[in-house]
Amino acid sequence: MAYFDNDDDKPREECGVIGVFGNKEASLLTALGLHALQHRGQEACGIVSFDGKRFNSERHMGLVGEHFGGDLRPRLPGYAAIGHNRYSTQGRPMLRNIQPIFADLALGGFAVAHNGNLTNARHVRQQLVKDGAIFQSTMDTEVILHLVAHSPKKRFVDRLIDAMHQIEGGYALVGLTGKKLIGARDPIGLRPLVLGRLGTGYVLASETCALDIIGAEFVREIENGEVVVISEEGLESFRAFAPRPPSPCAFEYVYFARPDSFIQGRSVYEVRRRMGHQLAAETPADADVIVPVPDSGVPAALGFSEASGIPFQMGIIRNHYVGRTFIQPTQTGRQMAISKKHSPNRAVLEGKRVILVDDSIVRGNTSKKIVQMVREAGAREIHFRSASPPILNPDFYGIDMAAKSELFAAIHTHEEMVKELKVESLGFLSVPGLYKAIGEPLRNNMIPQFSDHCFTGEYPTPLVDYHQDQADKERQLSLLDDV
DSSP: OOOOOTTOOSOEEOEEEEEEESOTTHHHHHHHHHHHTGGGOOSEEEEEEEOSSOEEEEEEESOHHHHSOSOOTTTSOSSEEEEEEEOOSSSOSSGGGOSSEEEEETTEEEEEEEEEEETTHHHHHHHHHHTTOOOSSSOTHHHHHHHHHHOOOSSHHHHHHHHHTTOOEEEEEEEEOSSOEEEEEOTTOOSOOEEEEETTEEEEESSHHHHHHHTOEEEEEOOTTEEEEEETTEEEEEEOSOOOOOOOBTHIIIIISOTTOEETTEEHHHHHHHHHHHHHHHSOOOOSEEEEOTTTTHHHHHHHHHHHOOOBOOOEEEOTTSOOGGGOSSHHHHHHHHHHHEEEOHHHHTTOEEEEEESOOSSSHHHHHHHHHHHHTTOSEEEEEESSOOOOSOOOSSEEOOOGGGOHHHHSOHHHHHHHHTOSEEEEOOHHHHHHHHTOOOOTTSOOSSBOHHHHOOOSSOOHHHHHHHHHHHHHHHHHHHO
């Protein structure tokens, strides 16, 4: 179940994962990696390590730095560990829903941490419960654990592959057994996962920025549909599915990934800068100053300024001691964060024609507040620009995004959006423009190189649970009509 804040204008990523193998400070390195991935989830964090004899686990509500500081070896000893940052899209925010989750299986202990969302989790869970499974959480991650446990296969990797064939959606996961670190990615690579090398050991992580913070060397991305098994013997790779073109989530480039990360060999920062170039070409405006909505709008605003020749200025100052608004765990906390998060720089804004550049618009609520703030600071004109295409459809793959009925661009015409925002003009990057900025021009009559369903409505996998929900609602309405 998803939880939304109507004052929040950003999509929310579910989590970040990391795994370290072959280092006596595995838990410390895992905690440092989680620090780098903190932007992907601030609701909860957890680490599981293995010391050669037993698994050690700590899971906490809150930020990594609040719980995993100092020397972790006495608490979480071992040469291997996995970690997880969480923002819930499946399962309520509570201690039992914090990952990694652990269970003793017939083949030994197994801990798993998962980034993404299974679009048939409820359907599979219901069948497992009918067959006698007992669930301890409401996370879709636990479905994977049960499928591995129920598989008749002999080898652990075959059990995991068997489980992967029974689930749909977007996922990247790291798993830990008594002898192995395991990484796996969904058949089209919707959710990210990279491989790094640290000394004689290995690292798996959601983004390359987590490798950088611990000094690991980037090796490659885990391929779509691939399972890697890391042990003292080295690394083995298995293909869980027949080869097919990858289709990673375009929103990693737009918003989720840290700007210093690399995806598919591309600098996220440079892609966002090129989005600004393209946005300036597609939606120009006469103005005195380009102002980003910090921090996520900064690279695109710089690109817009470079392409247009209009000066870039920090007309809005962000308070960095307030966490990312969209990821605060309570509504009261999010509302307070919004009010404290941005302040106008009147010296830049007063009397000016301003182009405001943000990465995206979801509900429009925060955008309205930003516009009002800039207007009250004395701006003469405001032209709002979004460095992503209009978001017209919800996501079901690990992005905690509003229902279609709550999406600003889905329920308003362009003219209505201009009026609602109270701006002189409004512009969005086009879908072809997004592809061009990423460096993969959109090709007609082909599977999209990226999962762009939020913009196009073309979902790359079956939405089993969603369609079942719709069918149940229609049946219920029919019964009511009969009455």
